[in-house]
Amino acid sequence: MNSARLDVATLETLVSAAVAAPSIHPTRPWRFRLDPDTVTLEIRAVPYGGPRPADPAGRAPHLAAGCAVLNLRVAVAHFGWEPVTRLLPRPEEPDLLATVRIVGGDGDVPAPGLYDALWRRHSSRFPFSGRPLPRAVLGELAAAARAEGALLSRPTPKETERLLELAEADHHISTDSDPAARSRVSAPEPLAPRGCRDRLPQRPAHRYPAAVPARPLLAVVTTADDGRIDWLRAGQALQRVLLVATAHGLRTSLLHQALDRPDPGARLRPGSCGAGHAQMVLRLGYGPEGPPSPRRAAQEAGTGRGHRAVSRPPTPPAHTTPTASRSPRGARPA
Structure with a gap:
């Protein structure tokens, strides 16, 4: 299985896609590290600094990391590569939650629309309509x-x-x-009526x-x-x-x-x-889109050997799809 040749711009895009995932609590409990020899991204847990009386085992950070892994897989597949994913690959390193090796060649065809959706997805606190789901x-x-x-x-x-x-x-x-x-x-404007089954914050009636x-x-x-x-x-x-x-x-x-x-x-x-x-x-x-949730800058999520600071925010990047060059060893980012 040959590793893909990965440049810095593409690496930045992949990490930005991963950190666009939701976190169960607003902590973004992950760090990414690139092994340039195998072109493998490691997803590591970040110790949570606050109390967790309702989640002593850390289930929520694992869920959040799983969301980030899925986004990373979708982004890797978007570029025409294959994401080879392992969960908890090294028992002796409990903070290493997953690895995603980026492999050149023909990977699985990504589901249509998922890559674009990962940049647009955010939680909505606005009222939903009564339109039924098909x-x-x-x-x-x-x-x-x-x-x-x-x-x-x-x-x-x-x-x-x-x-x-x-x-x-x-x-x-x-x-x-x-x-x-x-x-x-709370706003001085007229508020829309909120029924007992519409459990969301109130919003101005004439806007939403x-x-x-x-x-x-x-x-x-x-x-x-x-x-x-x-x-x-x-x-x-x-x-x-x-x-x-x-x-x-x-x-x-x-x-x-x-x-x-x-x-x-x-x-x-x-x-x-x-x-x-x-x-x-x-x-x-169904309902209004609402504003996007604030995201942690990608540069805050990436550390480690071969990984450069990522300054690009998690928005759809303007780029052309890079060539997935085959190489026995992954290229180190310049």
Whole structure:
């Protein structure tokens, strides 16, 4: 298997694509390091500096890293190369979550639209409309999760209502304790009516027409087991679902509160979304695009031998696809 020849500009684009992934909490808990001899990108965990009473095992950072791995795979395939991915490749290095070796030659044809979607995807806090999701789109979302070794299921109507109530309560707690957050959701302009089932921050009515769906669509990513490697697979499944949803014009948001609440009785109830271990709850629908979420600069995510500082922000780069030159050893970035 021959390694691809990788230049600095392409490396910057790949890392920018990876860091465009969501993090469950706003920490971006990853670092990227290039082994120039094998043209392999390492994804390493960054120690979390704050308390994690609801997530002592670090499930959320693994999910976030899995999302970044999926974005990296999509970007590598976009350039015509093959991403050879290994999860937890060295047990003696627990901070090494994954490696992606970039191999020249004919790789798998990437799913259409995913590369463009990864630059446009962001969580939406705006109201969703009541427009139903087509059955064919729901099928594609479920297939996206299965492609990464996970399942996408829907909680029962009763559990959906309970989860939305938890999300509403958490939103009020976060804004009540954060003056800046209160200023973002309080405005002197007329506010659109918000129904009890439209659990999102209020927005000016004349800018964003309000529509209260009969019941928002929630979906749950589940895995058969619940170890570190399963969390990484779940993250890749989650991100593929998010990218497919974005490609179809859907808006999405993550309801991690359903899994992270300190009180076990307030979390997602076992069996309410089928068998398996729930890894993430997401909300899907149609609505205004809204502003993109702030991203960590790619230069902050890349360190290590052979890796230069990346200054390009995670936006679609203007470039031509480089030639995937075959070489027994990967070229060191100039």
